[in-house]
Amino acid sequence: MSLLTPAIGLLFWMLVVFLLLVVVLRTYAWKPIIAGLKDREHEIQSALDLAQQTKAEMAKLQADNAKQLAEANASRDRIIREAKEAADRMIAEARDKAAVEGQKVLESARETIRNEQQAAITTMKKEIAALSLQIAEQVLRRELSDKTSQEKLVAELASNAHLN
Amino acid sequence: MLIHIRRYFTIAIAAALLISNPLRAQHEIIDTTAAEVPNYEEHAEQHSPGHDEEEEFNIGEMIMHHIADSHEWEFAHGLVAPLPVILYSPDRGVEVFMSSKFHNDQHEYNGYRLTHDEKEVIVPVDESRTVYDFSITKNVASMLISAVLLLLIFGAVAKAYKTRPGKAPRGFQSAMEIIILFIRDEVVKPNIGPTYEKYLPYMLTLFFFILINNLLGLLPGAANLTGNIAITLTLAVLTFIIVHINANKHYYMHLFKPTGVPVALLPVMVPVEIVGVFMKPFSLMVRLFANITAGHIILLSLFGLIFIFKSLALAPVVSLFALFMNFIEIMVAFIQAFIFTLLSCMYIGSAIEDNHEADHGIGH
Numbered sequence: 001m002s003l004l005t006p007a008i009g010l011l012f013w014m015l016v017v018f019l020l021l022v023v024v025l026r027t028y029a030w031k032p033i034i035a036g037l038k039d040r041e042h043e044i045q046s047a048l049d050l051a052q053q054t055k056a057e058m059a060k061l062q063a064d065n066a067k068q069l070a071e072a073n074a075s076r077d078r079i080i081r082e083a084k085e086a087a088d089r090m091i092a093e094a095r096d097k098a099a100v101e102g103q104k105v106l107e108s109a110r111e112t113i114r115n116e117q118q119a120a121i122t123t124m125k126k127e128i129a130a131l132s133l134q135i136a137e138q139v140l141r142r143e144l145s146d147k148t149s150q151e152k153l154v155a156e157l158a159s160n161a162h163l164n
Numbered sequence: 165m166l167i168h169i170r171r172y173f174t175i176a177i178a179a180a181l182l183i184s185n186p187l188r189a190q191h192e193i194i195d196t197t198a199a200e201v202p203n204y205e206e207h208a209e210q211h212s213p214g215h216d217e218e219e220e221f222n223i224g225e226m227i228m229h230h231i232a233d234s235h236e237w238e239f240a241h242g243l244v245a246p247l248p249v250i251l252y253s254p255d256r257g258v259e260v261f262m263s264s265k266f267h268n269d270q271h272e273y274n275g276y277r278l279t280h281d282e283k284e285v286i287v288p289v290d291e292s293r294t295v296y297d298f299s300i301t302k303n304v305a306s307m308l309i310s311a312v313l314l315l316l317i318f319g320a321v322a323k324a325y326k327t328r329p330g331k332a333p334r335g336f337q338s339a340m341e342i343i344i345l346f347i348r349d350e351v352v353k354p355n356i357g358p359t360y361e362k363y364l365p366y367m368l369t370l371f372f373f374i375l376i377n378n379l380l381g382l383l384p385g386a387a388n389l390t391g392n393i394a395i396t397l398t399l400a401v402l403t404f405i406i407v408h409i410n411a412n413k414h415y416y417m418h419l420f421k422p423t424g425v426p427v428a429l430l431p432v433m434v435p436v437e438i439v440g441v442f443m444k445p446f447s448l449m450v451r452l453f454a455n456i457t458a459g460h461i462i463l464l465s466l467f468g469l470i471f472i473f474k475s476l477a478l479a480p481v482v483s484l485f486a487l488f489m490n491f492i493e494i495m496v497a498f499i500q501a502f503i504f505t506l507l508s509c510m511y512i513g514s515a516i517e518d519n520h521e522a523d524h525g526i527g528h
Contacts, residue, residue, distance in 0.1 A: 002283035003457065006394035007233060009250075009298040014307065014398040021311050021373065026365035029318035033344060034364065036325030043330055 223468035231388045231460045232283050234302045235263040239385040247305055253295040306387035310376045347371050355509035363512055371505040378497030391456035400445035403508040411515035444511050455500050459493045
């Protein structure tokens with residue numbers, strides 16, 4: 001079959017044209033195209049990397065924020081708790097102090113009362129003594145005048161003296 | 165899958181042609197003898213009665229005329245562009261003239277005759293002389309056009325990358341970029357491996373050369389370049405050379421002393437391996453040639469049916485079917501370019517692979 005016998009002219013031209021095509025396209029087409037594609041791939045890759053990095057940083061920042069918020073909350077709670085404790089303590093102290101004061105006042109009042117009672121008793125004793133003396137004086141005086149009235153008086157005085 | 169179906173279809177049509185047209189078969193026998201030892205008297209006798217009975221339509225001749233190379237470019241009947249004829253003979257040196265000089269009764273010019281057999285051949289009238297034909301034939305002209313197209317297309321694409329670096333691709337650039345990236349990432353890179361960049365320019369040129377010529381060949385009146393054995397032979401031989409220049413010692417060791425094979429089997433295995441080495445480029449050559457030629461034969465056979473039946477009613481049916489076949493041929497144009505490139509990459513990849521033990525007996 002003539003179809004299966006290659007013609008020498010066509011073989012020659014094919015070899016020349018194809019090899020030239022490979023060389024020319026390689027220099028003027030494939031190299032810039034492949035380089036361009038590679039550059040773009042690098043750019044896309046680096047952009048993706050940057051995005052990833054930014055995302056990680058954002059996540060870290062967010063975590064930091066949450067941590068700070070938690071810390072702030074904790075410290076607020078602590079401060080409130082401490083303040084409450086301080087107030088409670090102060091109230092308790094004041095109450096104790098007041099109680100002690102009251103006790104003291106009560107004590108001194110009792111002391112005063114006792115003192116005055118003592119003084120009153122003493123005064124009364126003095127007055128009773130003086131009264132006794134007066135009675136005794138009057139009895140002595142009456143004895144001199146009337147014996148019956150003297151006895152009556154003594155009985156009267158004695159009945160009166162029981163009251164104290 | 166589709167390739168297989170189409171191949172069977174081609175065989176069926178070719179068989180039908182041969183059976184239905186015994187006249188054509190006879191011609192072929194004469195032609196094969198005539199191609200080797202041209203018989204001018206017989207050719208002249210054949211030719212003149214052919215002109216008288218214009219009614220007789222030989223579909224076999226028509227198809228062969230359309231898929232074979234020619235010294236002039238016939239776009240349509242009567243619309244013929246002459247092409248330069250370049251001849252080299254040891255005694256006369258280089259001779260250049262236009263093919264239109266052969267337009268005379270004897271088809272002779274300057275001591276050369278253009279034979280119009282199944283294949284056009286320029287032979288010297290003086291049989292003792294030898295002449296080598298380096299003419300710019302229809303196929304060469306078509307190849308030059310495709311080369312110029314490739315340079316324009318990829319020159320423009322490369323310029324787009326240079327003028328707008330770091331920008332998103334636009335228009336035609338992005339259309340080509342998809343194919344370039346596909347070849348790089350799906351064909352070359354996985355099959356050749358880490359050193360793929362060295363082979364990338366060749367593979368891209370190979371793919372786009374085959375693709376553009378497959379597609380150009382589908383145009384009406386165009387040449388059947390990738391369905392020509394000289395073209396596929398050159399491409400296959402180039403791949404063969406690249407494989408064997410770059411092959412490592414594992415590859416050659418495997419060829420002459422396959423590991424894991426009993427010594428008694430070596431006399432069988434070594435020839436099988438060596439035959440396998442030559443079968444690879446041979447299969448590359450035949451696959452592309454046969455697929456493209458078969459596609460052209462199917463299309464031409466369909467159109468030939470109109471002239472065989474001389475029926476206008478048949479024309480729309482045939483045209484619809486031819487349209488369908490044309491779509492398949494466009495697909496085949498891509499598939500065959502892809503397969504040629506893919507297999508070239510696989511052959512290179514298997515020859516430069518570091519360890520051959522792993523795939524022993526699989527890749528052969």
